[in-house]
Amino acid sequence: MTTSPSADALDGIRVLDLTQVMAGPYCTMLLADLGADVIKIEPPGSGDQVRRSWDAPLPGRDSPAFHALNRNKRSVTLDLRSDAGLADFRRLAAGADVVVENFRPGVAARLGVDYEAVRRIRADVVYASISGFGQYGPYAGRPGYDLIAQGMAGAVSVTGDPGGMPVKCGLPVGDLGAGMLCAVAILGAHTHRLRTGEGQYLETSLYEAVLAMSVWESTELFASGRAPQRLGSAHRMSAPxxxxxTADGxxxxxxxxxxxxxxxxxxxxxxxxxxxxxxxxxxxxxxxxxxxxxxxxxxxxxxxxxxxxxxxxxxxxxxxxILDYEQILEHDPHARARGMVEEYDHPVEGRRRVLGFPVKLGRTPARVRRHPPLLGEHNEELLGDA
Incomplete structure (x- = not known):
């Protein structure tokens, strides 16, 4: 049962978003949907790599993929390798409750935007890192890609038909899983800060996100001593x-x-x-x-x-x-009833559609408040009073 909405759940929380591509932007979009003020910090000229990732027949320069991951955010461009850019970052960090980055381990420190640098400015900051394999361990320095994480964390070994070629999951479970887990941990750290006044550093990885989802597979190994195999669409614990x-599908x-x-x-x-x-x-x-x-x-x-x-x-x-995405998102009444297709107005692209928020909060419902920002759209607004 829902009641009249009040302020957004994360109203008043400011997040500096140093992330690109998918895992980090998905994490910060979840926070933005819940009402956080997410400031996306991008390199001048190019911006987030995903802005130019697809050639698509859209009026503007930004790709559909960027639109899918960056609603409800504001964008500023900073050259973090310059003294001026770093100074602007520090001014923004002084007013930030949360900082999220997904550089390869070590890069944030070299740029001077790592946890230790930020906590000298904002002692109670919640600082989160997302990487391919974590900040330490034998694989920490490896490139972080969803496909690689799926393969090395077991998902590919159990996906596909028995006796067939290993297949990755159709959805980018490493990227999206890491983003979701990081958002949950950020909210946990924020709750801890509300109780104690203490900030903290947290980190997760695509590798751990995939491995954490291997609940049945790890259970089978621990119980039987045998590595789980590919079963197609079948279940590990029950049949049918x-x-x-069927006759037609x-x-x-x-x-x-x-x-x-x-x-x-x-x-x-x-x-x-x-x-x-x-x-x-x-x-x-x-x-x-x-x-x-x-x-x-x-x-x-x-x-x-x-x-x-x-x-x-x-x-x-x-x-x-078995429904395909056209059947679901264009025609399925349940997806519409559950608010899983949202629309917003974009200053360049016009009326656009995007997936809705998957959790329904009765008093503080998530909503689309802002269009995905143009590159540097909020430079004057944010850097002028940072």
Whole structure:
């Protein structure tokens, strides 16, 4: 139940954003959506690398990717390698509650914008670093890319069909995961500061974000001593819980306990399978997963995805279609009802769409307050009174 909105959740919190590309900008966008005043500090002339990452038929120079990651922020351009740029940064840092950077380890210190430098200006600052592999450890100096992190943190080894080529996750889970985890940690550190007056340094990495998501995979290894393998869409702990082919496409079926297994069989007229020793228990169904899915697909070969979904849902069995992003973002009523497509006005691009905020706060709802900034759009506004 929602009530009348009050001030934004992070109203009055100022964040200096020294990040580029995805993980850092996603972190600071989450904070900005919640009401923080995020000041994006960019190199003069080029700005964030993502501003020019795609060739797209837009009126302005900034790419759709930049728009997707930088709403609700203000932009200033500073040459941090110059004395003047560094002086402006220090003036901004004096009024900042949070600083976020995603340089390769060591770069922030060389530039004079690292935690130790900032805390001399603002003792209670919350300072966050995001990198590929963390600030220490054998891999700390390696380049930080989502693909590399996925491969070295295990995700690629368990993604794809059994016996097939390893495949990365379709979504950049390392980048986005690191951004989300960093935002959570920043809010934790901010809460600690409210209680104690103490700031602190925190850091995370793409590598750790991917590894932290390996909950079932690590469980399988620790329990069995065997490295988890690729299972396609199947689940490590139960069956049937995967994508199944229908007459015109695919359906997801989640019969992951005995009650749902019996409901599934009854709904599809396959009640005899509940007495089959191969499928009598979850362990048995996992051991004979290929045979089980072949039987289910044989039954569903004459039924459309929509018919199958309706049948299973009516029987109380969790199921759903496989939708592409056009179907979801252009036509799906649930995505619209949940506010997952937002619109805003941009001074160059006109009316634009972007994904909405995924958490609904009853009293302090996240919202799109500002368009993604033009490069240096707020130089005069911010540097004049910094």
């Amino acid at each position: 819980y995967q994508v199944v082919r 695919y359906v997801t079926v989640a019969a992951n306990n005995e009650r749902l297994w019996h409901r599934l069989c009854a709904a599809l007229g396959l009640g005899h399978l509940t007495d089959d020793e191969r499928f009598a228990t979850n362990t048995a169904r996992m051991e004979h997963r290929a045979e089980l899915i072949a039987l289910l697909e044989g039954r569903l070969a004459a039924e459309s995805t929509d018919e199958c979904v309706t049948r299973l849902l009516d029987a109380g069995v969790p199921a759903g279609p």
